[in-house]
Amino acid sequence: MVVKVYGPVFASPKRVLVCLVEKEIEFEGVPLDLLKGEHKDPEFLKLQPFGTVPVTQDGDYVLYESRAIMRYYAEKYKSQGTDLLGKTVEERGQVENWLEVEAHNFDPHVFNLTLHVMFSSKLGIPRDENVIKESEEKLSRVLDIYEERLSKSKYLAGDFFSLADLSHLPFTQYLVGPIGKEYMITSRKHVNAWWNDISSRPSWQKVLQLYPAPL
């Protein structure tokens, strides 16, 4: 079965894409233009009632929320491709811990930067310099904690690459690229080494080639 992934050029769907590549699962991107508001079309809302991407369709099976989708496929295909969940219940606990950190401590700030720096003019919303400044400050404090963590541990959940690291790929790629804040990563020795490691994985390079960002 080929898994359909809606909105592949956008960041959150890329979490799912890179996970599927790591797990050697075939997929097909289904274009959806958020910049034209296609995510608010009634047909799309039938699939994803919150009007966000990604959504996956695997035959009849529909799932949304990128981190839920990743968990499902990483577990379903545990014995195939890269193991992204750790080997024990305790390792899995660490993966969940740092995946939640990404969701609640990292993502909100980098999302605000993405919205205001990259997409505000395209979406017709005012670019708010205060939000940009505050988001950078908050993200900076979070990255200091990551620096400390990654000085003791090769990857976020331990010595193994996992969903927790993978989840950071799409928006960090924006941060070091179009958002223009690469220094936030390069100024931190261990964060920098970690970023170079995870972003140079063939799976991530493949996703970037297949679906370049919409800007």
Added chain:
Amino acid sequence: MATPVTVHGPPLSTAVSRVLACLIEKDVPFQLIPVNMAKGEHKSPDFLKIQPFGQVPAFQDEATSLFESRAICRYICEKYPEKGNKGLYGTNPLAKASIDQWVEAEGQSFNPPSSVLVFQLAFAPRMKLKQDQSLISQNETKLEKLLGVYEKRLGESRFLAGDDFSLADLSHLPNAHYLVNAAEREELFTSKKNVERWWGEISSRDSWKKVVDMQKQST
């Protein structure tokens, strides 16, 4: 009797109470170590060792040390599948995926606006902080719209992820409880038929009543 499972944090914290509800649903004995946030104990060097972001809760057992309430809940369910409510995190992969989808919806879409409202309406006055009316009104609008999606879902399904109470519903209890009981926003839930029914069911679970008792006793 000593138990290896320890939760650090005040029961009044929404994130702490999420973990307490899960431990009680799963019948897993635990010790609660209070953390006095008014005195800044969550920023002490000792606490930062177990939770480097200086947030509550932190969790420890004989095997590992964790933080982030939703991660702790998942760990408890995976470590003790045969204890207490066996279906809390699903008993098959599709059930589990549906639960994860709705836990994510809670974390990404329900938590942000409800947290702002709970802080502005319930905590700010008690802390003698000025309320931000525009923040209140923006987040009320967001939450109202979100609960419209929930209304439709709960017309198709008894609980969010399916026919059984799960982590997805549990995850909503802490913020919703404060909205209804401390922020005078019961109407958000009672103005929608299916949401009202759902709220009535999940908030009257024994496990949640025990958490509310723990919260009352801690004041």
